[in-house]
Amino acid sequence: MEMKEMYESMGICSQVLEFGLKIEDQLKERFAAIDETAEYNQMKVIRAMQECRVSDIHFAATTGYGYNDLGRDVLEAVYAKAFCGEDALVRPQVMSGTHALHIALSGNLRPGDELLSPVGKPYDTLDEVIGIREAAGSLKEYGVTYRQVDLLPDGSFDFEGIRASLNERTKLVAIQRSKGYATRPTLSVDRIGELIFFIKSIRPDVICMVDNCYGEFVERKEPLEVGADMIVGSLIKNPGGGLAPIGGYIVGRKDCVERAAYRLSAPGLGKEVGASLGLNQSFFQGFFLSPTVVAGALKGAIFAANIYESLGFDVVPNSTESRHDIIQAVTFGKPEAVIAFCKGIQAAAPVDSFVTPEPWDMPGYDAPVIMAAGAFVQGSSIELSADGPIKPPYAVYFQGGLTWYHAKLGILMSLQKLLEAGLVDL
């Protein structure tokens, strides 16, 4: 069968395919640069695994307390080496990115301390962790105060505002790398370095933590290489490579990681307990695959940006700017288009392709949300997934794709659905 017929058998008409191929043709140079970053990061991971002498025995399962879980300890050494930290906590007992951030923050902050976000409001799920929204067990309930300095309207750091907000109680500065679902630009690792340099020049003792979600392996450098004390992320995003079925990580300064570990398990226990339950192989193998998986997701994001920008829609990041995370936003201006887009992503999935996503009211959201995810791991956003709140400006956020070919099919299918609904002209 010819390629065109193969796509046709998947439901992609020749008009959509040709439009997509024309766009793809213009992206050769950018794709080559992404492949080079993946090549570099692939060696970073292999080198860390070789230096830590990863071996077959490290894939063995442990149960119960998990004392002397060799695989777990070596996995943490691999993360520490690859991300340039002194120590790491990489556990299936960390349930999500939010949980990892919660233990990093609550493990390192004490009553009377202040937390500062110098890059605007953090990711939504941290509102209740911090106490921006009242919640039982928040840092606020434990006497930790919070201060925030927004980015300036042009997206730059408000250095004077940050200087004025650093005080004798400031203990930890939380820097979110990815824009998440906000409208600000994502921070490059170099920009994070600039910010940390400024903060440390005023308060060298303050802990600089980076929320690294969605950023891992997008660049050759990670934030610990530019002065961060701690990086935190989720294993069902980039570094799990699609294979980790659960988990989160904290990598960085030994004392910071240790305090987080005492919070995760118990004071006195720390990193010594926590059985890996047979998940080590998935964690190692997922980390090994992560650089190429991230490359596929990045290609998909750039492909979508170029397709939808050329059709006249607003895309963030735009078709040409440099990338520092894997999230792509497309503003459609119409609810029908958001729905058609998500239906396309769902229809191209390997899992649950027969399901039709519909908008629904979700807890914590002020408008119905439509979500498309045909994932092997529930909620995994390194797999191709999209969601859009049904409210102006009718934007859809999408990310992931374990392979470039799947991301490509998903985006072509989204375009197919928009075309069929009469919402675009090709």
Ligand SMILES: *Cc1c(COP(=O)(O)O)cnc(C)c1O
């Ligand atoms: C996804 C994400 C989180 C939270 O991770 P969950 O696994 O969804 O809890 C926090 N910060 C950023 C920037 C994220 O992208």
